[in-house]
Amino acid sequence: MQNCIIASTSTIHGSGPLEYLFDALIELYKDSDQILFIPYARPGGISHDEYTIGVNNIFKKINKRxxxxxxxxxxxxxxxNTQGIFTGGGNTFLLVDQLYRNNVLEPLKRAIDSGIPYLGTSAGSNICGLTMQTTNDMPIVHPPSIKTLGIMPFNINAHYLDPNPKSTHKGETRETRIKEFHNLNPQPVVGLREGSWLRILDNNIILEGDLSARVFEQNKTPYEITSKSSLSALN
Amino acid sequence: MQNCIIASTSTIHGSGPLEYLFDALIELYKDSDQILFIPYARPGGISHDEYTIGVNNIFKKINKRxxxxxxxxxxxxxxxNTQGIFTGGGNTFLLVDQLYRNNVLEPLKRAIDSGIPYLGTSAGSNICGLTMQTTNDMPIVHPPSIKTLGIMPFNINAHYLDPNPKSTHKGETRETRIKEFHNLNPQPVVGLREGSWLRILDNNIILEGDLSARVFEQNKTPYEITSKSSLSALN
Incomplete structure (x- = not known):
């Protein structure tokens, strides 16, 4: 019954915010004139009002309020009476904290489960996994729980980055961090590269965009799945 | 009374673990034959025993047990009766969680405040700040609190990375993440590049190593401090 786009990023290199998704959004929101926006993640620390005004200016281009x-x-x-929902990116800890403190998590899950079209980008996608534990963000606040919506039966790593074999940096790679996660947690993680999104519709989860995605399962070697693959059986 | 080395990383490119710090460690631990190691951060998910054995093999080279x-x-x-302490790197969330759950935070703070020589690397350095909120790690567990030892009156960002002007990646830079932190939290953050460490001795905090460090204060433009600068007045 769900009808979602779960995108790695709002913006890809060389293109305006959400532009690469406009065709997909026109289809997602075909029956929605007005969209409820959740601005809690506050990218760069901007206010809820500033974030909402900026997003409204983008959505005007596809005739949405x-x-x-x-x-x-x-x-x-x-x-x-909402006809569509969008949760934007920013800081995932702040987003989850505010979802809990403002009691938004439950009505949001009910709305998505009832089939109201949902778009998440970056932090707004992380919250659709089982937990927010595979975020790349800094813990700038301490949310009461790390449990999230569980729209998919796995976690997301947004803005997934491959290890750079030429790097001299000794901080952990994304792959190492996910391995550390799997040492203590069982759920699979889908590393979504920028430009990829998951399309959830009629109980199917399909990888969209031009790129492959990297799947991490506990006690397995990570593997690639190509665009248009189904992730419905991953759990 | 404190006597600490707070290092950005255990290992720099092209050199063995801790090797770049051996001279400084021989001085720090000059009266310590036996060192208490805190392995809770478990890099790459290795066990406490494996981590301890590996560290023992490194410390053998400078004649420490x-x-x-x-x-x-x-x-x-x-x-x-400990003569020296070392907290190694790995995952900061896991480290902090285990420090709380095993009631190690208080005796560790008392030991450091009493002047017992302390080395922290990466996660083991993050815990010396006021909070662990400027870690780069993934929240693979949910610690009961984000408050840490407060050995320094500011936070650390270990493995500090400058923004890459050529990057096409849209994930937040380290600088943007720290800006988001400062939107909600007042304490300064010292971005320690790999190869830098803070030497805390006789109530002084001095930047050591060849590199400059980047200091972030709330509502100020970030700035660089050169090696051998004092950070004692930063709070």
Whole structure:
């Protein structure tokens, strides 16, 4: 019943914000004129209002209006008649913290499960996994829990980066970090490169975009899946 | 009264583990034959025993013996007669979680404040700041608190990386992440590049190594400090 686009990034190199997704968004939001925006992740620390205004200016290009969830005195009301939802990127810890503190997690999950079209980018995609534990972000706040929406039966690593064989840097690679995660946690992780997204529709999860994705399962060698592959059986 | 080396990394490119620090460690641990090692950060997911054995093999080269804190049935006993302490790198969330759950944070702080020589590398350095919030690591576990030892009146960003002007990647730079941190938190952050360390002795904090460090203060433009600068006034 879910109808989602779970994107690695809002913006790819050499293109405006969300531009690479416009065709997919016109299809996703074909019956939605007004979209509920969740600005809690505050990229670069911008305010909820600034973020919402910026996103509205982008969505104008595909003839959609944006309303920020923070503009509603009552959260239930925000979700009551919404035709579509978008959670933008920024800091995943801050996003999850605010989802808990403002009691948005439950109505958001109910809305997505009822089939309301949902777009997540970056942090807004991380929250669709089982937990936010494979975020790349800094813990700038301490959320009450790391459990997230569980729209998919696995976790996401957004902005996935391959190890650079020429690097002289000794900080952990993304692959090492995910290996450390799997030492303590069982759920699979899908490393989504910038330009990739997951399309969830009619109980299918399909990898979209031009690139392959990297899948990490506990106690297995990581492997690549090509665009248009199904991830429905991954759990 | 503190006597610490707070290093960005255990290993620099082209050199063995801790090798670049051997001269400094011979001085730091001049009166310590036996060193208490805290292996909780488990780099790459290795066990406490494996990590301790590996570190012992390195410390043999400077004629020191290593005992892992996990080898003691009683934590108080581990700290009772210790002549020196080393906390190694790995995952900062896991390290902090284990420090809390095993009640090591308080005896560790008392030992450092009493002047017992302390070495931290990477995650083991992050815990010397006010909070662990400027770690680069993944939240593979959810520690009960993000408050850390507060040996220095600021936070560390270990393995500090400058933004790459040629990058096409859209994930946040380290500088953007620290800016997002400062949007919500007041404490300064010292970005320590690999090869740099802080020497804390007689209430002074001095930047050591060949490189400059980058200092981030809330509502200020970030700035560089050169090697041998004092950070004692930063708070």
């Amino acid at each position: 944006i309303l920020g969830v923070h503009m509603f005195p009552d959260i239930a009301e925000a979700f009551e | 290593i005992l892992g804190v996990h080898m003691f049935p009683d934590i108080a006993e581990a700290f009772e």
